[in-house]
Structures are given as C-alpha cells and as structure tokens.
Amino acid sequence: MPLEKGKISGKQLTVLYITTIVASAVVFLPGVVAAKAQQDAWISSIIAAITGFFLALLVLRLHSRFPEQNVIQYSRTILGKWPGLITGAGFAWFFIHINAVIIREFGAFLATVLPETPPVVFMALIVLLSAYYVRNGLEVCCRIAEFYFPIFVLQVVVIVLLVVKEVRWQLFEPILGAGWGPVIEGIFPPVMWFGEVITMSMILPYLHDKSQAARSLFLGVLLAGILFFLASFFTIGVFGGDLTANLNFPVFELARTISIAQFLERVDAVLMSFWVAGGVIKITTFNYCAVLGTAQLLNLSDYKPIILPLAVIQVFMALTGWENVGQLKYFINDIIAPYSLILFEGGIPLMLLVIARIRRLGVTK
Amino acid sequence: MFIPIWEILMLGKICVDGEMMKNFWSRFKKKTYLSFSLEENLQIMRRILFNCMDVVYREFYIDRYIRAVLVYAEGLADKALINSDILKSLMLQSQDKKLTGSLVDAVKTIILPFAEVKNVTEIEKIINSVLSGDSILLIENCDQALIIGTRGWEHRAITEPSTETVIRGPREAYVESLQVNLALLRRKIKSSELKFEKLIVGRYTKTDVVIAYINGLADPEIVKEVKRRIQKIDIDGILESNYLEELIDDNPYSIFPTIKHTERPDTTAGLLLEGRVAVFVDGTPFVLSMPNLFTSYMQSPEDYYERYYISSFIRLLRFMALNISLLLPAAYIAVTTFHPEMLPTVLLLSLAGQREGVPFPALIEVLLMEIIFEILREAGVRLPKAVGQTVSIVGALVIGEAAVSAGIVSPAMVIIVALTGIANFVMPAYNAAGAVRLLRFLMIILASVLGLFGVMFGLMLVQGHLASLRTFGVPYLSPIAPISIEDQKDVWIRGPWWTMQIRPRFFNNLNQKRQKVKRKDK
Numbered sequence: 001m002p003l004e005k006g007k008i009s010g011k012q013l014t015v016l017y018i019t020t021i022v023a024s025a026v027v028f029l030p031g032v033v034a035a036k037a038q039q040d041a042w043i044s045s046i047i048a049a050i051t052g053f054f055l056a057l058l059v060l061r062l063h064s065r066f067p068e069q070n071v072i073q074y075s076r077t078i079l080g081k082w083p084g085l086i087t088g089a090g091f092a093w094f095f096i097h098i099n100a101v102i103i104r105e106f107g108a109f110l111a112t113v114l115p116e117t118p119p120v121v122f123m124a125l126i127v128l129l130s131a132y133y134v135r136n137g138l139e140v141c142c143r144i145a146e147f148y149f150p151i152f153v154l155q156v157v158v159i160v161l162l163v164v165k166e167v168r169w170q171l172f173e174p175i176l177g178a179g180w181g182p183v184i185e186g187i188f189p190p191v192m193w194f195g196e197v198i199t200m201s202m203i204l205p206y207l208h209d210k211s212q213a214a215r216s217l218f219l220g221v222l223l224a225g226i227l228f229f230l231a232s233f234f235t236i237g238v239f240g241g242d243l244t245a246n247l248n249f250p251v252f253e254l255a256r257t258i259s260i261a262q263f264l265e266r267v268d269a270v271l272m273s274f275w276v277a278g279g280v281i282k283i284t285t286f287n288y289c290a291v292l293g294t295a296q297l298l299n300l301s302d303y304k305p306i307i308l309p310l311a312v313i314q315v316f317m318a319l320t321g322w323e324n325v326g327q328l329k330y331f332i333n334d335i336i337a338p339y340s341l342i343l344f345e346g347g348i349p350l351m352l353l354v355i356a357r358i359r360r361l362g363v364t365k
Numbered sequence: 366m367f368i369p370i371w372e373i374l375m376l377g378k379i380c381v382d383g384e385m386m387k388n389f390w391s392r393f394k395k396k397t398y399l400s401f402s403l404e405e406n407l408q409i410m411r412r413i414l415f416n417c418m419d420v421v422y423r424e425f426y427i428d429r430y431i432r433a434v435l436v437y438a439e440g441l442a443d444k445a446l447i448n449s450d451i452l453k454s455l456m457l458q459s460q461d462k463k464l465t466g467s468l469v470d471a472v473k474t475i476i477l478p479f480a481e482v483k484n485v486t487e488i489e490k491i492i493n494s495v496l497s498g499d500s501i502l503l504i505e506n507c508d509q510a511l512i513i514g515t516r517g518w519e520h521r522a523i524t525e526p527s528t529e530t531v532i533r534g535p536r537e538a539y540v541e542s543l544q545v546n547l548a549l550l551r552r553k554i555k556s557s558e559l560k561f562e563k564l565i566v567g568r569y570t571k572t573d574v575v576i577a578y579i580n581g582l583a584d585p586e587i588v589k590e591v592k593r594r595i596q597k598i599d600i601d602g603i604l605e606s607n608y609l610e611e612l613i614d615d616n617p618y619s620i621f622p623t624i625k626h627t628e629r630p631d632t633t634a635g636l637l638l639e640g641r642v643a644v645f646v647d648g649t650p651f652v653l654s655m656p657n658l659f660t661s662y663m664q665s666p667e668d669y670y671e672r673y674y675i676s677s678f679i680r681l682l683r684f685m686a687l688n689i690s691l692l693l694p695a696a697y698i699a700v701t702t703f704h705p706e707m708l709p710t711v712l713l714l715s716l717a718g719q720r721e722g723v724p725f726p727a728l729i730e731v732l733l734m735e736i737i738f739e740i741l742r743e744a745g746v747r748l749p750k751a752v753g754q755t756v757s758i759v760g761a762l763v764i765g766e767a768a769v770s771a772g773i774v775s776p777a778m779v780i781i782v783a784l785t786g787i788a789n790f791v792m793p794a795y796n797a798a799g800a801v802r803l804l805r806f807l808m809i810i811l812a813s814v815l816g817l818f819g820v821m822f823g824l825m826l827v828q829g830h831l832a833s834l835r836t837f838g839v840p841y842l843s844p845i846a847p848i849s850i851e852d853q854k855d856v857w858i859r860g861p862w863w864t865m866q867i868r869p870r871f872f873n874n875l876n877q878k879r880q881k882v883k884r885k886d887k
Contacts, residue, residue: 012847114703114816121815125822129829136833143832143846144825269704273821280825 003295003303006139008203010212015149016142017200017220020285022227023278024102025193026156027109029228030235030250032333037186038241039172042233044186049225051187052194056217058349059197063204063213065362071201071349072293078356085297087348092293094344095199096310099286100317101328101336103127106279107318108325109249113272123315126276130284131311134291135304138206141284148277153227155274159251160230162258167237188337190228194221195345202289248325287311397488403505406488407434413492420495425452427476428459431468432505436491441498443517450478451500451513469509472502481514493571520545526628528795531667538628543573543647546630550577550643553634558582561645564595566609570602573647574609577633581876582640582868587837591642591655606646606653613655616834620803622796623836625657632666640872656837656872660845660856662797663687668859677858684857686791691801693785694731695812695820697778702727703816719775728813730774734782735806737764742786843871 008016033041066074072091076084106126107119114122133141176183200217207213235250238257244250252275255268291310295303322328341347356362399406407422414420423435433455437447459476473482485491486509491501498516523545526538539546547561558580566574574595578588594613603609610624611617627633628650633643636654644653663683668676700707701716708716723730741764745757765783768774785805792798804827811819834841844852852869854860867877 009847015848110818114818117815122818125815129822129825132826133829136829139840139847140829140832143840143842144829146846146848147828147832147842269700269707269817273817276818276821277825 003292003300004138004206006137006206007208008138008142008206009208010216012142012146013200013203013207013213014216014220014223016145016203016281016285017197017217018224018227019145019149019152019278019281020199021193021196021220021224021282022152022156023275023282024105025190025224025228026231026251027249027275027279028105028332029190029193030232030244031247032189032329033186033232034236034241034244034250035186035333036189037182038178038245039174039236040176040178040183041186041236041241041244042172042229043176044183045190045229045232046225047183048187048190048194049221049228051191052197052221052225053218055191055195055345056197056200056221058346058353059201059204060214060217062349062353062356063201065353065356065364067210067363068205070203070205070292070296071198071352072296074356074362075348075352078352078359078361087352088293088297090348091198091344092290092297094340095286095290095293096314097317098196098336098340099283099290099314100321101332102279102283102286103314103318104322104328105332106276106283108328109252109279110272110276112249112252113269120315120319123318126280126283127287127311127315129280130287131307133280133284134288135307138203138288141281141288144284145281148274148281151274152278153223155271156227156230159255159258159271160234163234163238163254166257167234168240169237171237171240188341189333192337192341192345193228194224195341197221198345198349199285199289201349202292203285248329287314290314398486399488399491399503399508399510401506401508403432403434403503406503406510409488410436410492413488414495423452425456427455427472427504434503435500436495436503437500437515438495438498441496441518442500442515446515446517447500451502451515454478455502467507468504469507469511472504473511477511477513479513481512483512484509485512486510496571516544523549529627529629529632529666529793531665531670534667534670535629535631537630539630539650539652541648541650543575543645546645546650546652547575547577549630550633550637553630554579554637559637562592564592566595566598566600567603568599568601570604572603574603575645577637577643577645579637579640582638583642584640584872584875587656587872588642590837591644595644603646603648605649606644606651609644609646610653615836619830619834620800621659621831621834621841622662622794622800623657623834623841624653624655625661625794626651626653626796628652629666635666635669636661639869640875656839658836658839658843658871659797659831659841662792662794664855664859665793669862673859673861677860680859681857683791683793686788687801689788690785690792690798691805692808692820692824693788694735694781694805695808695823696817697781698727698731698809699812699816699820702813716775716777719777722772723775724773726813727778728809730778731782731809732806734768734774734778735785735809738782738786739802839871844869 029045030041033044037044062071062074066077069077072088075087075091078084079087103123103126107123110122111117111119133144197217204213204217207216231251235244235247235254238254239247239250247253252268252271255271287307287310291303291307294306294310298306300306322331397409411422419439419441421437421439423437425433425435427433435447435451454476455472469484473484485494485501491510491512494512495501498518500513500515502511502513504510520542521540523537523540525536529538537549539549551559556579560578560580562576564574564576566572576588576591576595591613595609598609598612600608600612606626610622610626614623616623625636627636633652633654637643641654641656644655646653663680665679668680671679701720705713720727725733741757741760744760745753748756765779769776769779789798789802792801804823808820808823811823813819815822831842832840832846840847843849844856849870851867852871854864855869863880865879868879870877
C-alpha cells in the first residue's frame with residue numbers, strides 16, 4: 001500500500017517549491033550573500049538562480065528515469081540494498097538536519113520580534129503546526145502553500161515597490177570592484193537554497209500529470225530566482241553592501257523603512273506574520289520529506305506514528321545545535337553549504353544519475 | 366423458523382451492528398396482508414391503531430348493499446373532499462353505474478373521481494398512508510384496499526424568507542410542506558432532467574426526504590453517495606434538516622458546516638444548476654444542498670441579481686467583514702500589548718490615555734465585552750418581539766455607555782467589540798458566521814499570549830483544518846486551494862454573467878458549458 005495516496009497538480013508543485021525556497025531565502029539570504037559578495041550580491045543571486053536550473057534538471061532526469069520512485073527509493077534501486085539504504089538514510093538525515101537549521105533560523109527570527117518569549121516556544125509551535133499539516137497528507141500541505149502563495153509574492157512585490165524611491169544607485173558601485181572571486185564565493189549559499197529542489201524529488205512521484213513535472217519545476221526556479229533577485233537587489237540598493245552584510249534580517253529591516261501616508265508605519269510585524277506562514281510551509285515540506293523518507297526506510301505501512309517523534313527530535317536538534325545566532329550564521333555561511341551542496345543536493349544525485357546511466361536502470365527513451 | 370446457532374452466538378456483535386440486527390429481526394416479523402373478511406381487517410387495524418383517537422372509521426354501503434369502511438385521520442385528510450367526492454360518489458352516485466369485474470378495480474376506475482388512487486394489500490402500507498393523510502377504502506369480501514389521495518392539512522402560506530432577505534430577487538420562501546417546496550423548485554426548473562427521489566427516514570416520524578438533482582449536471586457518484594448516507598440513517602425521528610445534516614456530514618467534528626441550508630427556492634435552483642444535490646426534508650422550510658464549499662458561505666443569492674460592480678464590491682466587503690469578525694479583537698490585543706510600535710504615536714497615546722483608568726488587562730476587557738455582546742445578541746433573538754428590540758437597544762446603550770463612564774472598559778474596546786459583532790452579521794450564512802464567532806475567542810486567547818505570532822498561528826491552524834476538509838469528495842477550500850483560476854471570478858468578486866461560460870469545475874461536471882453565446886459575438 002502506498003504511504004501517500006494524495007495526488008497533486010503541476011501548479012501545486014510550483015507553488016510548493018517557490019514557497020519552500022523563498023520563505024527563508026528572502027529573509028536570510030541577502031545578508032549572507034552580501035557578506036561574501038558585498039555590493040555585487042545581486043550578480044551572485046542571478047548566477048545562483050541559473051545554477052538552480054541545473055540542480056532542478058538533475059532531479060528531473062532522475063525522476064524521468066524512475067517516475068514512480070522518490071530519491072530514497074531509487075537510490076536503493078540504483079545502488080543495491082545496503083549502499084542504497086545507507087544513502088537513503090543519509091537523505092532522511094539531511095532532511096531532518098536542514099529542517100533543524102530552518103527551525104532554528106525562524107526561532108531566532110521571531111525572537112527578535114518578540115524578545116521576551118523564549119525561542120523554544122516558537123520553534124515548538126511551528127513544528128507542531130507543520131506536524132499537523134503533514135499528518136493531513138501532501139494534498140493539504142500543498143493547499144496551504146497555495147493559499148499563502150499569492151500573499152507571499154504580493155508582499156515581496158509591495159515591499160519592493162514601496163522602497164524603490166529609497167534606492168541609491170551609487171551603492172551598487174563599483175560593479176565587480178573586487179573581481180569575480182567574491183561574486184563566485186557568494187553563489188554558494190543561495191545555490192544551496194535552490195538545491196532544496198531535492199525535496200521535490202520526494203514529491204514528484206505524486207504528481208498527477210507527469211508530463212508537467214519539468215515545466216512546473218522550471219517555472220518554480222524561475223519565479224523563485226526573480227523574487228530572490230528582487231530581495232537582494234533592493235537590500236543592496238537601500239542599505240549598501242556593508243550594512244546588508246551586517247544585518248541579521250535585511251529584508252525585514254527594509255520593511256521597517258516603509259511608511260505609508262504617515263499611518264501605516266513599520267508594517268514589519270505584519271510582514272513577520274506572513275513570513276511565519278512561509279516558514280511553516282518550508283518546515284512542513286522538509287518535515288514531510290523527513291517523515292515520508294524515514295517511514296520508507298523503516299518499511300512502515302503508515303507514516304503517522306513517526307510524525308510526533310520526528311517533530312520532537314527536530315526541535316531538540318534546533319535547540320541544542322547552535323549556541324546563538326552568530327554560530328548559526330557561521331554554520332549556514334561556511335559549513336552547511338559545502339556539506340549539503342556537494343553531498344546531498346548535487347553530488348549524490350549526480351552520482352546516482354551516472355550510475356543509473358551506466359547500469360541502464362529505469363526508464364530510458 | 367430456523368436460526369443458525371452461530372447467529373445466536375454472535376448476539377453481542379448483532380447488537381452493535383444495526384444492519385445485521387435488522388436482518389435478524391426481519392425473520393421474526395411477518396408481513397401482514399389484508400384478508401377477505403372486512404371484520405378481521407378492521408380488527409387488525411384497530412389493534413395497531415389502538416388509542417389513536419384521531420383515526421376515524423366511517424362505515425357505509427356502496428350501492429346500498431356492499432358494506433365498506435373509509436378510514437382516515439382527522440385533520441390530515443381533507444374533509445371536504447371526503448364528504449363531497451368520496452362518500453357522495455360511493456353512496457349516492459354509484460347506483461346507475463354498472464360494476465363489472467373486480468369490485469375494487471371497478472370502484473377505482475368507474476366511481477371514484479380522484480387523481481391519486483392506488484391498490485394496496487399490505488397492512489403496514491395502509492397504516493402509513495392513513496397517518497400521512499390519505500384515506501383508505503376497505504370493502505367487504507375484498508383482500509385489497511384503495512389508498513385515496515386526500516392529503517390536505519393546514520400549512521403556512523408561502524411568505525417572504527425571514528433569514529435570507531434580499532433587496533432584489535424573488536420573495537418566496539420554502540414552507541413546512543414538502544409538496545409545496547418541491548412545486549416551488551419545479552416552477553423554477555421545468556426540465557424533465559430535474560429528478561426527485563424519495564426516501565423515508567425515521568422509525569417513528571417516517572419523514573419524507575427527497576433528493577433533488579439535475580440529471581446530467583450532478584455527479585452521479587455524489588448523488589449515489591448522498592443516497593447511501595441517508596439510507597444508512599437509523600434514527601427515531603427527523604424533525605429538522607439539521608438532524609440529517611449532522612448525520613450525513615463528512616466531518617462531524619469540524620466546527621465548519623460542510624452542508625449548506627437555505628430557505629430560498631432560487632438559491633436551491635442556482636445550486637442545482639451548478640451540479641450540486643439538494644435534500645428536502647418534510648416539515649422544515651430549510652433545504653440542504655451539498656457538496657458545499659467554504660466560499661459559498663460568502664455568496665448571497667442577491668449577488669447574482671444585482672449589477673456585478675456592486676455585487677463584487679459587496680463580496681469583497683464580506684471577505685473584509687469575515688476577517689474583521691475573526692481577527693479584529695485579537696489584532697487589537699496583539700498590537701496594543703505586543704507591538705505598540707506599529708501604531709502612529711498619536712493614536713497610541715490616545716489609546717493609552719483611554720486605558721488609563723481601566724482596571725483589567727486588555728484580554729479580560731475584550732472577553733468581558735465579547736461575552737456581554739453575545740448575551741445581548743442571544744437575548745435579542747429569544748425575547749418576545751414586542752420587547753426584544755427595546756431591551757436590546759437599552760441593554761446595548763446602558764452597558765456600552767455606562768461601562769465606559771464607570772471606567773470598566775475603554776471606549777476603544779466598545780468600538781472594537783461592536784464592529785466585530787456587526788461584521789459578523791455581514792456573512793450571509795448564519796451557521797458559518799457562528800463558526801467564526803466561536804473561533805474569534807481562540808484568536809483572542811492566542812493573541813494575548815503570543816501577539817501577532819499567536820494570531821498567525823491560530824489562523825494557520827484554522828486554515829490547515831479547512832484545507833483538510835472534504836465534502837463529498839470535493840476539497841472544502843476549492844476553488845481557492847486547490848486553485849482554479851477560471852473559477853476565481855465567482856469567489857472574490859462576482860463576474861458578469863456573460864463571463865460565466867462554464868460551470869464551476871470543482872464538481873467534476875459532466876456538462877461544463879453554461880451558455881452558448883459569447884458576448885462579443887453579438
């Protein structure tokens with residue numbers, strides 16, 4: 001019996017992907033990229049989006065070979081029983097680990113808005129909410145993403161429109177002042193975000209119309225790229241490279257500069273609410289992948305019993321993994337990028353594809 | 366009669382399983398039929414209808430020598446019809462008629478000038494028809510009786526709807542009589558494709574339930590499912606359609622209603638044309654329709670009768686009102702206690718000034734006022750009409766004005782609570798508005814604990830719940846999630862009629878096209 005009986009449409013896949021990527025990318029990434037590439041962060045963001053296409057292509061190639069299987073299942077098909085199991089376990093661990101990072105990020109983010117509440121409260125509530133969604137199945141997760149997607153895109157656009165008059169063009173100069181080196185260095189963190197397309201390899205088998213897979217995924221990468229580019233371009237334009245690099249949540253600060261007709265000042269708390277929604281959806285996606293993957297590894301007939309235990313583990317990992325936001329930022333900037341990018345988002349999928357080609361496994365045209 | 370031993374051993378299971386219980390007992394129950402002896406038939410009927418003083422047995426002779434008895438229930442059967450048509454034609458005008466063949470058939474075909482006459486032999490059917498208002502003619506030496514349709518009891522005249530009033534649109538509403546209600550609907554849809562299927566529910570009330578749908582528009586699977594669920598009901602009585610609503614609901618634990626009720630025939634007709642199924646219950650003016658989506662609680666029949674600009678504006682207003690009635694008190698608490706920096710300084714100072722003498726924290730203040738408002742509102746509904754309005758106005762004025770001047774609540778809070786209460790009335794569906802009314806308290810408590818984050822958390826919890834609901838296989842939040850761009854024209858706004866080329870997609874329609882001519886072709 002399949003673990004997931006739901007079917008989703010191509011549109012839902014696009015929306016889920018964008019919400020998953022953009023939710024945290026827009027909040028954290030401009031600062032992270034600017035730390036490396038300074039005022040050229042926006043160039044990095046474009047190149048990162050292009051790299052994102054290739055990562056999506058990788059996932060799609062694997063999907064077209066094994067249309068009914070997800071990454072954990074086909075790694076077993078490709079590599080054989082034990083190596084496949086170990087790789088699959090690696091992926092499940094990766095989803096749990098990344099989710100812990102995201103949970104901590106959002107906990108830290110909310111703690112700046114409501115400083116008197118201990119962050120563990122936020123983390124626990126967000127994870128519980130996502131566990132509730134996961135319990136209701138993939139279709140419900142997608143519907144939630146669909147519900148918030150328009151709000152989410154709209155608010156990025158609105159922020160951009162409202163701060164456009166604050167942009168000081170001289171802050172972009174000198175373009176490529178330090179050469180391509182820093183720009184290339186700044187690519188890695190956002191590519192990691194785009195590489196989260198690997199979560200979609202868990203969801204692609206449940207696509208109702210398989211022929212839409214490529215179109216919806218590429219559309220997702222394109223739109224996410226545009227949103228991310230807007231976010232980094234305008235944070236640089238308003239704050240400049242140095243300041244953006246030093247801000248924890250630059251887009252949030254961007255929203256704080258908004259003042260509409262002297263009445264709606266500092267709409268940041270409202271935006272915070274929407275970002276929480278985006279964050280919950282992102283955490284839900286990872287949570288879903290982790291739960292589904294773990295259930296498949298353990299050969300369970302139902303994934304519901306492991307939702308709560310995994311939620312507790314993730315909150316615990318998020319809580320104890322890093323001492324403070326500084327450590328978290330260091331971890332995201334310097335450690336996790338190579339680890340997740342080279343291993344799980346790019347390296348292993350590529351290896352799987354190559355081995356599948358050599359062994360002529362799966363559907364070939 | 367042989368009962369296998371294993372069935373007796375399984376008695377414990379039988380008691381649990383209603384279906385099996387029925388099978389079990391039907392072996393003992395013998396169907397009784399009429400015999401040739403009139404005396405015996407009457408005896409059986411009198412035994413079953415023991416102590417039913419409203420049942421009348423009128424003995425007389427057909428054509429002076431054939432003994433017959435007419436049985437009817439007083440008040441349910443139309444006495445004028447019985448006097449002038451049945452008795453007169455049988456007793457006085459039957460002499461000159463030549464009775465050939467079977468007596469019962471002869472009476473039926475030659476003597477009785479009635480549209481509705483049926484032969485019966487089963488006692489149970491006879492009893493049911495007497496109690497539904499029909500008359501039974503029992504004739505000597507016949508093992509058949511005649512059911513004569515004389516149903517005619519007092520019912521309320523068709524009036525204007527009292528809960529769903531409109532400015533423009535039809536003014537008629539359903540009444541308590543099923544026949545009248547079906548006729549009202551048939552008057553709107555004169556197609557042979559409009560089907561009425563009758564079921565009887567309720568062990569004691571034997572309520573007529575009619576499933577109405579348009580063949581070729583409604584999904585046959587949904588029709589079948591509705592029928593299956595209604596047939597499964599085994600209850601002593603159905604007094605109002607809500608009994609049925611709760612018994613066939615997909616999500617019995619949900620706070621949101623997934624079945625719509627209306628007292629307007631035009632609403633039902635519109636829903637049937639979208640491919641939905643309606644369920645009429647005898648004895649209530651409220652007709653159910655399913656599957657029902659969350660968005661249809663934001664739609665009023667009037668939206669379709671007014672020009673689309675104003676309708677669209679009103680519909681957007683309703684969504685705003687929904688948000689106000691769900692979130693305003695919560696947002697007020699969250700902003701004033703957690704995020705005061707969001708407000709302009711002048712407003713903040715004025716609010717702080719108002720709250721100066723108030724002894725309670727904002728949460729208690731809101732809860733106090735909300736509960737008082739709910740009490741006033743409920744009292745307004747229950748009070749006798751003559752005093753109701755006076756008492757509620759006085760109550761509101763006294764409590765609003767005096768509470769502020771006594772310094773128990775701040776004036777801003779009175780505004781918030783009043784606005785919230787009024788906004789709740791904007792939602793056209795009373796039952797959905799009730800759900801929002803209750804969820805408001807959840808939001809208030811979450812906001813007072815966690816500020817705007819709490820509000821967002823509550824909102825996402827509610828949305829997760831809504832997204833997980835399905836009603837007869839259709840996702841409750843469609844066409845918003847899963848999104849159907851084509852159907853958005855009848856969600857947030859009411860698109861002009863010439864854009865409504867196809868029916869809503871979410872019911873898996875067989876026949877998508879609604880109109881043939883595009884406006885620009887004209």
